[in-house]
Amino acid sequence: MRKILIFIFSLFFLILLTFSIQAEIRVGEFPQNIDDEYLQSPDNINVETWQQNLNVPWELVFLPESNRALVTERGGRVLEVIEGELQPESYLTIDIVSRGEGGLLGMAHHPDFSEHPYIYLMYTYTSDSGEQYNRVSRFKDQSTQAGEEEIIIDQIPAGNYHDGGRIAFGPDDMLYITTGDTFNREIAQDLNNLGGKILRLTPTGEIPEDNPFNNSPVYSLGHRNPQGLAWHPETGDLFISDHGPSGEDGLRAKDRVKVVEAGSNFGWPDKIGYFENSEYANPLIMWENAVPPSGMIFYQGYLYLGTLRSQSLVRISLKIENNNYSVKKIEHLFNDGRGDSIYGRIRTAVVGPDGYLYFLTNNRDGRGSPRENDDKILRFKLD
Template sequence: MTRLTLIVVWMLLFYAANGHAERRAGGPFVGDRPQQVEDEYVLEPDDLAVENWVTRLEVPWSLVFLKGGRALVSERQGRIRIVQDGRLTERAYATLDVAHEGEGGLMGLALHPRFPEQPFVYAMHTYRDKGNSYNRVIRLRDQGSTGILDRVVVDGIPGARFHNGGRIAFGPDDMLYVCTGDATLPEIAQDMQNLGGKILRLTPEGEIPGDNPFQGSPIYSLGHRNPQGLAWHPRTRALFASDHGPSGEFGLRGKDSIKVIRKGGNYGWPVAIGKTEIKAYVEPLVMWDKATPPGGIAFLEEDLYVATMRSETLIRIRLGEKDPAEVEGIERLFGRDSSDGIYGRLRDVVRGPDGNLYVLTTNRDGRGKPGPQDDRILRLKTRGASGLGER
């Protein structure tokens, strides 16, 4: 055991002994949830009118809006589909060779920050090579009705049937952020030589920015289990992320969370969960004891919306006007209880160029109860929003 390891172990035992966290045998230190408010269920919110925008998709994962009334939606089995003025076109924009197993396959989409002048669409997907699973981010060149492969942006990300992360997004700094999961190997989330269990930060060309927190590394933050949502606060530009808690590891379940991501921050998995007050790890902003698994997240004004799967609700987190790190309220929209919602499992939520929210269901992923119109993209019309316009 190295001197550094001994110091870390001593620190963890010290904080646990002082009542800040409870440690499961052979597992992580588990603290309380950080928020001081209880979730409120709102079955039919007065300020949102819901309508079907697109129907009969096959496990949609991500949605991006182009100009001219067009949008692209990814389906996990490998297709990118075009939505034109609210109608799904028959021909696929692109069909990728992916490993569609378990939770793997085609996942996140993102547009180059200067699209369409730089006509590139980014996609993250799982693939197999010599019997092993990996994830990578590729770049397609937009040609109007089709996209053709331009280059591989980042490769060698661990993959598995479960815990692939998969969300990608460009930040206000025009850098590409990539969510990676622990690929069911919890220990890699703390391994700085491994890209799993991290949030990565890269240039649009896939290069490592000079101002990344760890010299020569694409790693922006570590200690994540299965992050699937990224969004920036519209006023402070702080980065928020969603992450899945354990689903049986160490005898634990639930503990899904929303985090404010700090440059170089370590978020604890698999050593610490929740409000442990262990200074080596950044605590989550919100944590739920019951399994909620959050997917995509999006801001509408200064409220954070969270698509959730098992809880089948769109969660709205009311953040403090003066301090966005303060949680003033949590509403579970369209939910009857902790696992029963009107629209079923929700994978992603996106703010459209018209000011409305667009929500992707994932009822055909093998864990839901699909209806005849599933999977769907729902449009949630907000007060004062207009029809679909250009970016």
């Protein structure tokens, strides 16, 4: 009995020691000095339903020079929309792991789609050895279905939470990939680990010569769970969204929007928030209350973000002066700020070739309250 007690005490001591030697997260200031506004029924916005009765749609991609669009559902299906009509047969079904926040996530098309008709997908899977990973693959478009899989990058850390998942081609025709820390926060600072990063690859999966770290796909590090990618239409600067803590060191909320440069380190899990003269990059926005932001896009001079817990489409007005950004206004559309949301959880926003802004609801993801005919793809156009 005495040996058992000694063993239990020793184990408890080791656990305490492990937590004690891990530095606490330093919390900085909020970089913006304005209050959020809430507009449940914003003027001059008339929303219409484009598609409905979907199952957790995660990404929407319009294919160039065609009347076709593709939609990913987190459960593993890619759906095709032709001339606005959802097709009854799946364009592609992938054997994936769909637990928690994993599954079939981001999607993009090749920047020169007419010459290289490839669809890129990021998804979660279980390896032959039983390990769980995320990977990005591409599939050749064959009109009504996808061709064979070609893996672009593999063995990205995966978990039930914090999988990142957004992929997009930038104005430099390179593929950018957001990856999460899978609740193993220390990996976000490890350059030998693909988690908690923004990755950058060529369309064929090679490492670009001008990547900031030698022979590494890592473009930026120190992120927790980034789920949004957008490039400013005038400057070409990369904006990302990232989820704040949900219990680490007793911290919550503090979701962020960041402007990312090659090689920038945003400090997670060493710090979060704005620090003057910091060795780490600072966010542009950090919220006091949980948002958290997911996919985003620039549309008619504003940055639009789909948000989950705050159940609103956030519209951000920015000012650029001396190559620096400041925030003029943050508006939560379709929410009254007191818990009444018209559309619920919003996963992402996408601009269509028709000039509409499309946004996807995720009320059937296990954390929302489904409305009639959820999940939906909604849209509106600003004159």
